[in-house]
Amino acid sequence: MNKVVETILAHRSVRKFENRPLTKEQIETIVRCAQAGSTSSYVQAFSIIGVTDYKKKKQLAEIAGNQMYVADCGHLFVFCADLHRHEVIGEMEKSDVIPSIESTEKFMVSVIDATIAAQNAALAAESMGLGICYIGGIRNDLNAVNEILDIPSRVIPLFGMVVGYPVKINQQKPRLPLEHVYSENGYQQNESEYINQLEDYNKTVQEYYIKRTNGKRNDTWTSQVAKTFEKQSRMYMQDYVKNQGLNKR
Template structure:
């Protein structure tokens, strides 16, 4: 195993950081690593907003419901971005309106952003920093858009807190390799899949029992069933389309 794979496989979410800001050099290195990610047809359909302003961090922490959004070494907000392609069209005097509205280009922007973000995460962790993705940013995207001055054809997807860890939790066990990796086609035998999930439940149950000294008894399937039992962020389709995405 080389050091890159070791860094990737040693990932865990960090939610407690030292009161120590990242340097501009570190930020530039992380963002340039994000930019080195693969991008569909060279579209580069994302923007990364770095947030240093303590008041803006505080507002975003309240909107996302995550206190470590306020207290970290640096905060990045990853946005799907087709606004620059609207500007490209103006510069080249080409009508791209119908294309910008399609589900395909919406997906390109989402995928490009996610690929860039994961490169940023690996880069940060390779520097000895910790990170945590903040999906809670989508709890109130209207509020986030006001704080960050987000224009049409830009969609804040998630934030990433980065910093020097002050507390490191044990790594959470992932789903079994055989459950994730299906060879030559999707495994559709439900009995096999449920057996794998049952075995995984035992691992997760033991993980939580050990981590909490017996105070938490939980399984993965129970967590997921409760998560998906009721729809969340049901305003999302309306907001996405208001921003110009995914109309066709």
């Protein structure tokens, strides 16, 4: 197993950090790695905001469900799907770029570009002995995030990423069986086998929770997912994204 595969397979989210900021060099390496990833048709449809102002970090931590490690970490990045740049370019080049910018296709391109960049950043950080956690919780209230970070139209802050020196290393959560996630030449169609795989996996996840919590927690994966999906969280997202001028046509 080479170093890269080792780093990838060793991933776990870190939610408790030393009070020690990242250096300018570390931040720069992480951002350069983010930029080095693939980008659809070379459009580079993302931006990254580093948050160092403690008041702003605290506001973002509150939005993310009062997760204080969002403020108390080595560095907080916010990854944005960004087509604002392309609107400015339309003006520079006197070119009608608006229908494209507002399309679901380009919305997907910008989310994909930003996420490729983010995962490169995550692995770069982890390779330097730092821990990371994606903070989807900022999507609890993106209108507030817009205010805090001066987000212009055509830009969506997708998630935060906390980075820092880990204090506590969690166990890895077991993943779905490989044959459930990967199939060849077509989507896996045998529904009863599909359900069997989920039931087997439920046992694995249950054992993991029982062991980790000394028996206090014993939920299965499917019950957990059902609970998450029942909640109907962030149903304002469709309107928010349209108001930002994306995913409109």
